[in-house]
Amino acid sequence: MKNSTYAACVVASAFMFATPVLADATAEGIAKYREALAEGNPAELWEMRGEELWKEARGPKKATLEKCDLGQGPGVVKGVFVTLPRHFADTGRVQDLESRLLTCMETLQGIPADEVAKTPFGKGEQKNIEALVAWISAESRGMKFNLPMAHPEEKRMYEIGKRAFNYRGGTHDFGCVTCHGEDGKRIRLQDLPNLTKGPDAARGFGSWPAYRVSSGELWSMQRRLNDCFRQQRFPYPMYGSDVTVALSSYLGVTANGTVESIAPAIKR
Amino acid sequence: MNIRIRQGAVALAVLATVAGCAGTGASRVSSADYDKDAAAVMAASFREQGIVKTDRLTQDEVMVACSKFGHSLDDDLRERFQAAALAEVKWPSDGKYIGDWKEGEKIAQSGRGLTWTDKPDAANGGNCYNCHRITKKEISYGTIGPSLYQYGKVHGSTEATQKYVWAKIWNPNAYSACTNMPRFGTHGILDEKQIRHIVALLLDPKSPVNAE
Numbered sequence: 001m002k003n004s005t006y007a008a009c010v011v012a013s014a015f016m017f018a019t020p021v022l023a024d025a026t027a028e029g030i031a032k033y034r035e036a037l038a039e040g041n042p043a044e045l046w047e048m049r050g051e052e053l054w055k056e057a058r059g060p061k062k063a064t065l066e067k068c069d070l071g072q073g074p075g076v077v078k079g080v081f082v083t084l085p086r087h088f089a090d091t092g093r094v095q096d097l098e099s100r101l102l103t104c105m106e107t108l109q110g111i112p113a114d115e116v117a118k119t120p121f122g123k124g125e126q127k128n129i130e131a132l133v134a135w136i137s138a139e140s141r142g143m144k145f146n147l148p149m150a151h152p153e154e155k156r157m158y159e160i161g162k163r164a165f166n167y168r169g170g171t172h173d174f175g176c177v178t179c180h181g182e183d184g185k186r187i188r189l190q191d192l193p194n195l196t197k198g199p200d201a202a203r204g205f206g207s208w209p210a211y212r213v214s215s216g217e218l219w220s221m222q223r224r225l226n227d228c229f230r231q232q233r234f235p236y237p238m239y240g241s242d243v244t245v246a247l248s249s250y251l252g253v254t255a256n257g258t259v260e261s262i263a264p265a266i267k268r
Numbered sequence: 269m270n271i272r273i274r275q276g277a278v279a280l281a282v283l284a285t286v287a288g289c290a291g292t293g294a295s296r297v298s299s300a301d302y303d304k305d306a307a308a309v310m311a312a313s314f315r316e317q318g319i320v321k322t323d324r325l326t327q328d329e330v331m332v333a334c335s336k337f338g339h340s341l342d343d344d345l346r347e348r349f350q351a352a353a354l355a356e357v358k359w360p361s362d363g364k365y366i367g368d369w370k371e372g373e374k375i376a377q378s379g380r381g382l383t384w385t386d387k388p389d390a391a392n393g394g395n396c397y398n399c400h401r402i403t404k405k406e407i408s409y410g411t412i413g414p415s416l417y418q419y420g421k422v423h424g425s426t427e428a429t430q431k432y433v434w435a436k437i438w439n440p441n442a443y444s445a446c447t448n449m450p451r452f453g454t455h456g457i458l459d460e461k462q463i464r465h466i467v468a469l470l471l472d473p474k475s476p477v478n479a480e
Contacts, residue, residue: 163306236317243313
């Protein structure tokens with residue numbers, strides 16, 4: 001059952017991304033991409049590690065994450081990914097999956113959230129976050145986004161995210177909206193989702209975390225947003241900062257009820 | 269008949285009540301409040317990295333308006349922004365608009381410069397192919413901007429066209445306020461020499477844009 005769903009997702013990914021990838025990437029990239037498709041999405045390796053990490057006693061408190069509340073009660077992982085970001089009463093904040101994991105790691109395991117947030121992507125505890133988000137997102141594969149909007153803070157973060165999305169600045173006058181505000185556009189040969197509309201927002205937002213063939217890495221949503229801001233010529237968004245959570249709220253709410261999440265997807 | 273009217277009246281009453289509630293709710297947190305919150309979040313969420321300082325977030329009047337209204341500015345603002353943009357275009361110091369199209373092609377291909385992973389002394393690219401079709405040979409082009417293939421062939425290389433293209437690259441708001449295109453000259457992304465090369469790429473009859 002799991003394998004057949006998984007195979008369907010790989011095939012779906014191939015349809016969605018084959019054209020831009022084949023024409024855009026280097027020969028080496030194409031070879032790696034084909035290899036990846038032949039063998040399935042390597043994100044599965046991160047998923048397996050993530051499931052182990054969830055149950056592993058770690059940190060100064062030698063505790064597991066099994067009591068972590070991702071919004072549906074302590075320990076519930078199935079289906080939570082498509083409801084985040086959401087408001088959490090214990091922190092009084094709207095949190096995305098990654099900022100919520102920092103809270104759980106700190107309170108349950110005693111791993112300082114500040115230090116994890118400062119760790120560069122792909123290193124140390126950030127590698128563990130990659131594995132965790134791969135597994136947790138996979139547990140919502142095939143589900144539609146259903147972010148709650150009842151709490152005033154959720155509404156507020158959505159509204160802030162919408163404004164951040166349209167915020168044009170920097171040397172190039174770019175904003176998220178420059179590339180992701182219209183239907184059917186491309187950068188070079190890369191198709192750009194129109195993130196202001198439901199189905200595209202679900203396809204864009206619902207693909208991350210994703211395995212990136214070009215770098216052989218698994219990128220979380222935080223890392224994806226970070227690289228968007230880099231290319232916009234903006235300064236560096238701090239890990240788990242409000243702008244990143246607000247953008248995810250805006251994208252997630254826009255995606256609500258449209259197409260199914262395929263995260264962790266496979267990308268160029 | 270009577271029943272239908274009564275149902276209609278009830279439905280209207282319900283609608284009025286709902287609208288009344290929605291009105292009260294909306295006035296509690298206004299759009300201006302969210303604007304203020306968004307500004308605070310933008311200011312608190314970023315740090316400097318490499319060559320990029322947080323002053324990149326500072327918006328001028330054009331950025332503020334374009335963020336708020338997108339491409340649908342009102343006519344007064346549009347005219348004012350376009351006139352101001354045209355007035356501040358710095359024309360070539362030697363009066364020459366056309367450089368070397370081969371250099372222009374290199375600049376059009378390059379997407380480098382001004383990100384936090386770029387070096388301070390590296391030459392900036394124009395990123396042109398990211399958004400425009402330009403030569404026939406380069407099939408890896410974006411579609412955010414219009415095709416510029418055969419631009420010179422269609423428009424000619426008169427002084428008026430040369431000036432138009434120069435100003436469009438220097439500050440594209442001169443002709444289209446809140447365009448997606450960066451203000452290459454105004455913001456110092458490209459220098460005079462580089463802009464001359466790009467004008468050549470588009471207008472020189474020998475450039476592959478027009479010759480192929």
